[in-house]
Amino acid sequence: MPDLPSPIIEASAIVKDYGPFRALHGVSLDVGTGEFVALVGPSGCGKTTLLKILAGFEAPSRGGLRIRGADMAGVPAAARPTRMVFQRLALFPHKSVRDNIAFPLKLAKVARAESEARVAGMLRLMHLDPAYLDRFPAQLSGGEQQRVALARALVSKPAVLLLDEPMSALDAKLKKSLQGELKNLHRNLGTSFVLVTHDLEEAMMLADRICVMRGGRVVQVGTPGEIYYRPVDAFVAGFIGDTNLFPVSTARRADGGVSCASPVLAAEATLSPGQMADGAAAGGAVLLVRPEAMRFVGADGARACTLAGTVEEYFVKGASIQYRIRVPGHEAAVVMELAGTPNLPAAVGDAVRVGFDPADAFLLGA
């Protein structure tokens, strides 16, 4: 893992109780200065609760939070170097775009000339037409409104921008363009970003590190590559993208690697010591093979890491084609993602053999 830049946020062992319900069970997370961290996890796992605690909209029941080295206990949201952008727009409907963006500056009693200059700068940064300044939020598209909300959050130059699913209400095309703008902003401003998102592709595309949460706990924090190729367990593997998980029995090898055998695999997969999660080879284990590592093989593949099955379905996605192969003895369909081609390699109902290179597999605890 790359060295973490000096942390701007240090959250340690944060517990949050809502009455008898414990939403966070001791969450620790550091965010580096200038870093972009995405919080992902199933609905209700505590992502928004953690973000609100960072912002100062909720107080932790226990645990510590330091931002820029200062203890945040009792520090109200407005006095923190953080700003939050919400999923549902929180623009003032009866204020113009100008007054919405300038609002934090008015609260901070910034002089009019400087306020106007900063608002103009924000418009340029967010690619908003100056003619919009006198419009009201209802006279803007959803994407434009969200850009105004970002401008308002950034105008007071916060050290940390907290984003709670800011793009979830936008259509796919608008979302893509705002994602690009967000990445650009992050690169150019040096502000630290913490983004809550349901969209795993968005997390992979934008974040330096991804924090995967489950049931009020942090399961794994890592770069997109670590989370995707080196998940700590089957939950993380299955949560981030389509995946194949083959139950295997394992035997340690003299070189520290492990041999993995399964009735559905034509031959054992031999993995090197670097290809397994901590403790994976003890007891039952599952072999993770990503769909893009699977390919069709000829009959001569019968002695390699291959599986025989029948094409159940395929989806032409343009740049890629996804195949789902039913393999007798394996519960889920085997998922395979091939580069797009106008000449389909197999049709529904075809008997096929699919396989993978053991170097592309990773062993997880069962």
Ligand SMILES: Nc1ncnc2c1ncn2[C@@H]1O[C@H](COP(=O)(O)OP(=O)(O)OP(=O)(O)O)[C@@H](O)[C@H]1O
């Ligand atoms: N004010 C509250 N009072 C009681 N329970 C709450 C409150 N706010 C959140 N919770 C509960 O705490 C848990 C975590 O909620 P939170 O909003 O942090 O989850 P989330 O991961 O952001 O979910 P989603 O992805 O659905 O937005 C949920 O079970 C939720 O019902």
